[in-house]
Amino acid sequence: MDEVSVVVAHSERATLRVGDVFLKVDGDRARLDREAEAMALAPVPTPKVLWHRPSVLAIAAVPGAEIARLGEPSTASPAAWAAAGAALRNLHDAPLPPWPARGGRGIGELSAELDAECGRLVTGGILPADLVTRNRRVAEAALRPWTPVFTHGDLHVAHVFVDGEEITGIIDWSEAGPGDARRDLATLTLGHQDRLGDVLAGYGTDVDLDVIRAWWSVRSLLAVRWLAEHGFDPFAPGCEVDVLRSRM
Known part of the structure; x- marks a missing residue:
């Protein structure tokens, strides 16, 4: 009999694994x-949906292994x-999905959210003020107009599976929607900044590196307290936190 294991669980949603089947409860x-x-819309390898019921999505496991783990060197x-970068470019070139960006946030809303979170990090004693201030300054480069593309929205390394040089699956599309392409690129390379050149070689277009570095700071500042x-x-x-410290 297959054991039931909890992959992740919090107040908003949970993911369970039973053998080669994942059950997402939201x-x-x-x-x-x-x-x-x-x-269904993404032009990249995704998990097979086995069935879908209200509040539960059953998907099959994808072959291969995570391209990396945060906090560990990538093998x-x-x-x-580069293949991950090429897959991401295919996604960004695809037609926009037929729903608005998550939360409908524009630049002003994102800036206000970032300022509020920076305040909480300092007043709550979670991070030192100089670290937060420096990264908030770096983050400003991300707060500029962008042309929305089809984004994954949460493309950290544990969501990209590879077998050798082949992308076998990109998982966890709960945050997918129109967004900034540079945010996906930054999320994929967060904590693996040394791999950015390889990703961009596959992505195949010029990218403003200051914007990617800014998104590293944005994502980290917004994530620390929640995590x-x-x-x-x-x-x-x-x-x-180490990503934020590297901005110093």
């Missing part, structure tokens, strides 16, 4: 519907990282 039914639709080849409150450790070596 309190936001519309978000789960969008996730299933995003996988994937430069060609594998700490939900049982994750952003202070672990190579993770979000």
